[in-house]
Amino acid sequence: MPRARFLAVWFACFALLAGAAAGVLFAVHAALAPEQQLQFAQLLAAGGNILFVFGVILFVASGFLASGLTRSFLAPMRKLAESTRLIAAGNPAWRAEAEGPSEIRELALAVNALAERHETLTGGVAERIRQAHADLGDETNRLAALMSELASGVVVCTIEGRILLYNEHARQMFSAAGVPGFIGLGRSLFSLLDRHLVVHALDQLRYRLAQGDARPVSVFLASPGPSLLVRVRMAPVMGTASVDGRPLDPSGFLLLMDDVGGEVALYEQRDQLLEQLIQSARATLASIRMAAENLESFPQMGPDRQAQFAAIISAEAHRLTAHLERATREHSDLVRSLWSPEQMRAVDLVAIARRRIQEHLGLSTGTGELDESLWVNADSYSMAQALCFVVRRVADELAGRDVRFHVTASGRHARIDVEWAGNPAPGASAMAWETAPLISGGEASPLTLREVLGRHHAEAWCESDARIAGGRFRLLLPVTEPVRAFHTPAQPSRPEYYDFDLFSQPGPARDLDDRKLTELAYTAFDTETTGLEPAAGDEIISIGAVRMLNGRLLAAETFDRLVDPQRPISPASAKIHGISPAMLAGQPTLDKVLPAFHQFCEDTVLVGHNAAFDMRFLQLKEAATGVRFTQTVLDTLLLSAVLHRDLGEHQLEAIAGRFAVSVTGRHTALGDAMVTGEIFLRMIPLLAERGIVTLRQAREASQKTLHARIRY
Amino acid sequence: MGKRVLIAEDEPNIVTSLEFLMGQIGCEFQTAVNGEDALRAATDFRPDLMLLDIMLPLKSGFEVCQTVRANPALKDIKIIMLTAKGRETEVAKGLALGADAYITKPFATRELLDTVKRLLGG
Numbered sequence: 118m119p120r121a122r123f124l125a126v127w128f129a130c131f132a133l134l135a136g137a138a139a140g141v142l143f144a145v146h147a148a149l150a151p152e153q154q155l156q157f158a159q160l161l162a163a164g165g166n167i168l169f170v171f172g173v174i175l176f177v178a179s180g181f182l183a184s185g186l187t188r189s190f191l192a193p194m195r196k197l198a199e200s201t202r203l204i205a206a207g208n209p210a211w212r213a214e215a216e217g218p219s220e221i222r223e224l225a226l227a228v229n230a231l232a233e234r235h236e237t238l239t240g241g242v243a244e245r246i247r248q249a250h251a252d253l254g255d256e257t258n259r260l261a262a263l264m265s266e267l268a269s270g271v272v273v274c275t276i277e278g279r280i281l282l283y284n285e286h287a288r289q290m291f292s293a294a295g296v297p298g299f300i301g302l303g304r305s306l307f308s309l310l311d312r313h314l315v316v317h318a319l320d321q322l323r324y325r326l327a328q329g330d331a332r333p334v335s336v337f338l339a340s341p342g343p344s345l346l347v348r349v350r351m352a353p354v355m356g357t358a359s360v361d362g363r364p365l366d367p368s369g370f371l372l373l374m375d376d377v378g379g380e381v382a383l384y385e386q387r388d389q390l391l392e393q394l395i396q397s398a399r400a401t402l403a404s405i406r407m408a409a410e411n412l413e414s415f416p417q418m419g420p421d422r423q424a425q426f427a428a429i430i431s432a433e434a435h436r437l438t439a440h441l442e443r444a445t446r447e448h449s450d451l452v453r454s455l456w457s458p459e460q461m462r463a464v465d466l467v468a469i470a471r472r473r474i475q476e477h478l479g480l481s482t483g484t485g486e487l488d489e490s491l492w493v494n495a496d497s498y499s500m501a502q503a504l505c506f507v508v509r510r511v512a513d514e515l516a517g518r519d520v521r522f523h524v525t526a527s528g529r530h531a532r533i534d535v536e537w538a539g540n541p542a543p544g545a546s547a548m549a550w551e552t553a554p555l556i557s558g559g560e561a562s563p564l565t566l567r568e569v570l571g572r573h574h575a576e577a578w579c580e581s582d583a584r585i586a587g588g589r590f591r592l593l594l595p596v597t598e599p600v601r602a603f604h605t606p607a608q609p610s611r612p613e614y615y616d617f618d619l620f621s622q623p624g625p626a627r628d629l630d631d632r633k634l635t636e637l638a639y640t641a642f643d644t645e646t647t648g649l650e651p652a653a654g655d656e657i658i659s660i661g662a663v664r665m666l667n668g669r670l671l672a673a674e675t676f677d678r679l680v681d682p683q684r685p686i687s688p689a690s691a692k693i694h695g696i697s698p699a700m701l702a703g704q705p706t707l708d709k710v711l712p713a714f715h716q717f718c719e720d721t722v723l724v725g726h727n728a729a730f731d732m733r734f735l736q737l738k739e740a741a742t743g744v745r746f747t748q749t750v751l752d753t754l755l756l757s758a759v760l761h762r763d764l765g766e767h768q769l770e771a772i773a774g775r776f777a778v779s780v781t782g783r784h785t786a787l788g789d790a791m792v793t794g795e796i797f798l799r800m801i802p803l804l805a806e807r808g809i810v811t812l813r814q815a816r817e818a819s820q821k822t823l824h825a826r827i828r829y
Numbered sequence: 830m831g832k833r834v835l836i837a838e839d840e841p842n843i844v845t846s847l848e849f850l851m852g853q854i855g856c857e858f859q860t861a862v863n864g865e866d867a868l869r870a871a872t873d874f875r876p877d878l879m880l881l882d883i884m885l886p887l888k889s890g891f892e893v894c895q896t897v898r899a900n901p902a903l904k905d906i907k908i909i910m911l912t913a914k915g916r917e918t919e920v921a922k923g924l925a926l927g928a929d930a931y932i933t934k935p936f937a938t939r940e941l942l943d944t945v946k947r948l949l950g951g
Contacts, residue, residue, distance in 0.1 A: 434935065441935070527921070528917065548891070574916075575918060576922045578922050580925055593921055593922070595918075
């Protein structure tokens with residue numbers, strides 16, 4: 118109960134009582150005859166002391182009266198009002214407490230009855246909304262599934278470069294070591310990719326659109342981190358508003374990204390190999406040539422000289438040979454590991470070929486030995502076409518029957534054998550197959566078997582085998598190691614990787630203060646510490662944070678780091694947060710974590726519970742780390758006091774209970790940050806009811822509350 | 830040695846050296862500069878050993894090898910394949926098609942002579 122209000126009631130009571138007393142005296146005075154009036158005045162003057170004592174008693178009595186009034190009427194009324202607001206706009210399951218005089222208790226019961234109906238009704242509406250969401254969810258899940266299945270990273274941005282959508286692959290790509298920025302909805306793409314590169318590509322897209330190209334794509338290479346090289350293909354996202362026949366300006370763009378770091382490194386290695394070979398060849402050839410020309414031009418030279426030059430030629434030739442051998446070996450290793458769009462098990466390639474043979478030739482084929490451990494780089498389409506072609510020739514020309522496939526290992530090659538009973542291939546016909554165009558099942562390919570084999574660095578030939586009374590087509594394909602792939606864990610629920618509402622948002626404004634609370638980006642955060650006294654050397658040991666945007670908590674965009682405090686943890690605090698010294702050993706120190714956190718919450722409003730505590734820790738480190746947190750901070754503790762002055766406790770659990778936010782992971786930094794974020798989102802409509810709509814208003818209301826003793 | 834060697838090779842400079850070496854170890858030799866010639870000489874000249882380059886005009890060394898091996902009358906001819914590519918798959922293919930040995934260019938004179946002597950000596 119605010120002191121000012123209590124005083125006001127007190128004075129009102131006093132004024133009322135004193136006024137009443139004065140009124141009685143005046144009425145008595147007026148009713149008397151003139152001489153009696155004089156006596157009455159003398160009487161009053163003589164009893165002035167008694168009158169003063171009476172006044173004091175009146176004052177004290179009115180104090181008790183005011184206190185009783187506020188306690189039994191005003192406070193319950195105000196509590197009832199807050200409860201009613203909470204029911205209406207925050208938590209329909211909340212019920213008012215019946216207290217105070219019977220009239221107010223009855224009112225509370227009536228409010229509760231209304232709340233009951235309201236809850237049932239909103240429950241029905243919520244159920245319908247849930248159903249509608251589920252229907253919409255099907256659509257978006259399909260989109261999300263499509264995105265997550267793509268082998269490339271996908272990012273969709275507004276024309277200003279704010280991220281509207283990304284898939285798991287893109288997230289992992291940009292989470293690689295050394296990438297400075299964070300991927301996140303509403304964040305700027307330019308913290309991940311060079312702005313100039315993106316703007317240049319966008320200009321090219323605009324140019325091509327203006328030239329009448331309906332589907333322009335621009336391609337560029339970008340290096341977001343030290344170990345990452347990405348090939349980016351950019352396509353425009355066109356707006357829906359048409360402008361009198363002129364070509365539309367894109368309202369955003371889509372990026373398809375592939376990690377080509379490995380591939381490019383291999384090409385670089387290959388170039389280097391060639392370079393070295395050329396240099397070495399030039400040097401040795403120079404020696405050989407000079408020695409040979411000397412021998413040729415000066416036949417009169419002595420036998421010693423002749424032997425000397427011959428030895429030079431021989432030695433240099435040996436040197437070149439050795440270099441060539443080495444280069445050949447290295448090159449074949451390079452070619453082997455060159456990235457290919459389709460890396461597959463040799464047995465899967467055979468399965469594809471057998472299906473094709475069944476469909477196109479109506480032939481069922483068998484299998485023998487199948488080594489499932491062999492991986493090959495293969496264009497499965499042309500390779501299956503080639504195998505189908507071979508089987509057709511075998512059937513047509515050699516009356517081959519019982520065609521069987523075998524897959525076995527042979528050194529660094531996978532050996533795919535096609536065996537048949539019947540005539541083995543005569544030498545000439547097997548070689549003719551190699552240069553004939555591949556025709557199978559009416560589909561003519563411009564490729565020949567030789568070309569398909571060449572592309573795969575493969576060799577193939579026919580041989581006869583007496584054991585099977587027939588022939589064999591043997592194909593040797595180089596084996597590969599399965600390439601590194603971004604690990605995509607199965608997602609139990611599709612995370613919020615897209616938010617197309619951002620399309621309609623105004624660009625980032627310099628001054629957030631006058632923006633509505635509903636349209637800001639927030640970072641809810643919490644820290645765990647070694648103790649409660651930053652000034653006494655207590656340190657942060659964990660920072661957890663989650664982003665919020667457009668009224669949604671982005672559960673996929675979190676910051677969760679442990680910090681080595683470089684000092685012991687007090688057993689008392691270890692009991693609260695459950696972090697043991699062993700967990701902190703080897704973790705980065707605060708001067709590494711704080712800049713990352715600073716970037717994570719860039720351009721957002723910070724939200725914390727009892728944020729003053731966390732901010733003290735952060736601000737104490739400003740000098741040491743050079744990282745300053747200058748953004749606005751909203752405190753759910755203070756906002757709760759603004760909203761629910763009389764509903765009691767403002768501890769995180771109590772508030773969570775009022776807003777029906779389930780609490781999990783309490784006393785982990787990320788868990789508490791999540792709860793704080795959920796609570797804050799539910800507070801926004803309640804604040805709006807009190808006319809607190811903009812950030813400035815929320816800030817000012819927080820400062821005005823009784824608890825707002827600490828200024829940030 | 831008195832053995833007959835067919836040199837199937839289209840690069841004259843190598844041919845010169847090969848002819849010289851075969852003469853040095855006392856072999857009688859003939860030269861074919863393409864695949865067709867080589868096949869004809871295999872029947873007419875009846876060599877004991879062929880030095881067979883893979884990249885021959887008209888018919889590749891693989892084809893020549895396979896055709897010779899398919900002819901029972903020529904089954905005793907030893908075949909040494911010569912290649913400039915030196916890919917493992919090629920070596921595997923050559924040996925599978927019936928070559929007795931395989932030598933990658935550039936090769937040491939000693940290596941070639943040892944292989945020739947080993948095959949002819951047996």
